[in-house]
Amino acid sequence: MRRDYLVHGALLAALLVAHFLLPAYHHGVMARVMVLACFAIGYNVLFGYTGLLSLGHALFFAAGMYGAGMPMHLWGTGPGAAFAMGVLAATLVALVVGALALRTAGVAFMIVTLMFAQAGYLALLLASRWTGGDQGIVIAQAQRQLWSIDLSAEGPRYLAALVLFGVCLIASLALMRSRRGRVLIAIRENEERARLLGYDTFAMKLMAVTLSGTFAGVAGAGYGILFGYVGASFATVQYSIYPLLWVLLGGAGTILGPFLGTLFMYYLVDTASDLTSAYLLVVGVVLILLTLFAPGGIGGELRRRLWRAMP
């Protein structure tokens, strides 16, 4: 088997072992981190590999979350079907947003995606009769049973998060190892040249937005089902910034980066808040230092120092 698949498989194996070893608190944290890392993986496909900076990814995350949560809440749909509906909703939203937003580029693309996300957030508030508005929806524990497995229990939740993360991680690796993935990287490096070589860059970028939104939808649907809450706060601009930070910290354009960034950021906030009430200041300073001294993020440093061919 190729080395890159072995290394990433080893991470998944380590996370499986961690399931049996981690203390309760860190076990719960890791489950969250794995689900959120799927969101970051999606963001990385678009930002890290295709070079498109979106400020509207909260919309795709929320589409997945509400796409799964609302059928469960309104119609009593089971978690399996609801998850599929959530992912489908995110894919469709990403396709439509991508088709419109990709008519712009650069700063305009950022602004258009931001506006779409803001419109989505306000729509969730305005449709409060169905979405629960700013209060959101609680998905009852009894509803979160898949084939008699209680997804709200610590063990199954962790393993479900690991499955989601594993699928997203390997899928993103396979994508970037594929011909299409290389075209995305070519677009990031020089879109004009890629077009000159005969590639339909619009179609490829649309594919990247759609796939990126799908990953975000997996995370959103998974998060809602596994943690039992679907809320409009997840559609705010803050949740468009988070994946950007996670990817930048972890290493844009590396497969492991999104996971490393999400994990690092979680423990940075958690540890800093234990030490001082001014923890947000600490977090800000650390982020600035990392950006200054490790601009490639953690993954970028690993690639530079340990494994130059790291995907």
Next chain:
Amino acid sequence: MPKTPILRPEDTIHSPSRRAALRTLGAGGAAAATLPLWARYAGAQSAAPIRLGFEMHATGIGAAYGRWYERTSIAAVKAINAAGGINGREVVMVTEDDGTDPKRAAEVVEKFATQHKVDLAFGTLFSNVVMAAAPRAGELKMPYFVVSEGHHVASGKLNRWTVQPGITDVKSQVLAMAPFVAGNLGKKVTMIYPDYAFGYDHRDNFPPAMKAHGGEVIAQIAIPPTETSFTKYFAKIPRETEVIYHVLVGPAVLTFVKEMGEFFGPSRPEIFGFIDSIEAVDLNSPGLEFLEGTYFWEGNPRYAQKDQTAFDKAYRKAVGVDDNGASVADPKDVSTYAHMFGCWETLYIIKQGMEAAGYKDAGDRQKLIEAVEEIGKIPASDQHPQGDKVFNGKTHQVFGHQYVSKVAKGRLDVVHTSTIEDGMYPDEVDYTTQSF
């Protein structure tokens, strides 16, 4: 803005903060330093402190509330410890900031249960934060005492582990205001409220209550949450309006009041609002002159009244609030007086419940909830300075008196106190039938 706290966790070894608690408990040497303290609780079956997780809105939109919720809770814990603790055991408060963020709140609840290993969590205010965190508290089977005003508890959306025994919910408050508005201010009301769930509790509950008292809501104006200017909405207020009912929260409130004053000038209808609009805001701030002669709902009167009870007097002193509702250390640091009593009263309900349940450790959490469900009548006292209350064990929601105050000479004077029954409504859930 001055933020000098009057009571910091570090001020008392009886009620350390999370950091102080961890320091105290983690460091072996600290045990010797606190020997007299331990000795005081030596009579209890277990000398280990009871650990209460305080989920604080220290940052984010709820920070002004969080600051005062913390001060009130510290004062209550200090008073409880001074009187011998709970079941003869010291109480320590472990504080975590949830950033007023639903996602973080659920994480904080997990942290309380699995890392800090607290006996229970309490103190959450914002509805969306409660909604996100309560399911985790339920899954972790950890009692979750919220101080939120939200109708989410009594509506049945949450679970058996979540209770709200220290403050009434918005639905109850709204219902209790209708008799006063219809009887004293006018029959034709225009409502102005934020266009999200907090506003919808008002939108949905006030019109039928007005109708029941011979009044009528003739217009409802929802303000989008992102709005920063309000003049265009005032034009929608019907001419025959006799009373404007407003409830807004957030940074735009001052602009709202100022623009409302400019719009109406000297000839205005009666104006009734919820104090949430100006909670933690000095009533004498520039631009608020227009509020003179208008009315506010208050959960607890900010200004000490002529007939102030001894309970309120003692409570103010313990928390460090002067007769104007501001910090004794800084008269410009106005408290969230209408709400923060909920933390004080919640902590005494926890004490009452734990003592009734013979609470020893986390294994008795279920007994604690069952004991709280049995509480029923709560007479006004030093422990419950806001007034008498009735706790409904089925809906996990407390009911109490509401106050209407009129702005006169830059202060709020109570002109009406509702009965507890004014705010009651049929049960929407029976949590006691749910399994733990």
